[in-house]
Amino acid sequence: MRRGVGISGLQHVAAANDNYKKIGNEVKQSNLQSMKNQMELFRSKLEEFALKHKNEIRKDPEFRARFHQMCANIGVDPLASNKGVWAKTLGIGDFYYELGVQIVEACWATRESSGGLIELTVLLRYINRRRGKLADPVSEDDVIRAMKKIRVLGNGQFEIVTIGKQQYIRSVPGELSMDSNKILEQAQVKGFVSKSEVVKVPGWSNARTDAALEGMVKQGLAWVDDQAPGGERLYWFPCLAVNQQS
């Protein structure tokens, strides 16, 4: 198309642009439609797959985790609804619902010894023991998924908290402050800290350290120990203790 000059030229260009836009949209629409078709196909194939491997999904935590990953990749959440194929035929919703209940129960049972913050691996051990040898074993991945569902239960309760390299479940309301988190991270090595070692960390003044430690003592997350050799008060964290009373 020859580029015209003057008003008529401009009109030509405008018309050409409109045409391109229209064609562009049509192409987009048809792409979108075929993409939708593809997704539907994936979805129904996935349902087929799930039905066929229903038992494996229930019994094998690793297989289950991979299945979830597959679902996530195409935007399907088998736990999103109580209705439909997922819930009715596979009963996956039930599985996670039950697990959610068991998690809440486990948090309550161990609250005394853990102060409301319990290591994920410890919680998992407790739950699998309670479920018994005959039940399908659950994995950390399962617990994390179930946690997402039960989060709605609390006011900031039942959160997963990462401290250092470990993951913990917090089952009491109230945010774990950044400072508390930092102190727990430091305490992870020995299970306790002293004020003098916290103050050595850059940015930690006497006042800040006092406030953080006292806060954790008040919350019941920290217990004091006045008999350490050397005489300085130590702060111990039951939630970090390896031998949880479970």
Next chain:
Amino acid sequence: MDGASAFPYPSFFSFPPYFTLQPVKETRDKQSTLWGELILSFCKHFKIFIIAVEEDSFTLFCNPSINRKLNLEARRSFLDDLVKEGNALWLDASHQKCLILWKKVQEWASLIHSFAKTYGLSDFVMSVEELSSGDDVRGTDLQGLHREILIRALKLLESQGKAKLFQGATPDEEGVKFI
């Protein structure tokens, strides 16, 4: 101590902060409950009836393996809580000696009363001492029961009309008749 290795110490016994009296009330309450239960089960296991608070002869208050022990204030605090629940009694005004009631006085009284019924001891006067050291009590909880508890239990039964105590010239001659 006989059978010391056989006593199942709970895991908190190896956790150093449990030997320091906790300043925060909620935490201290948890601590006191755990220690209270431990004291009762330890005393029941070894048939200890009296704790002399200031002496280390009662080994439960120390754990040498972690180099920790309960101080006097902590010991008295946990024992005071047991007293509040009816599971202990101070035997002196200065709170040096504590009588431990892993069974409460009423429970001991019921046990004695049903023992008496089992052996058809009604209307038969027996010496108080027999109730804790006679042949018939061997192997039962009554064996070795401390006199302080025994007398209190019998007095309770007396007040309930289930027994009658007789004073003798000496403690050996104290008698009881079950009704």
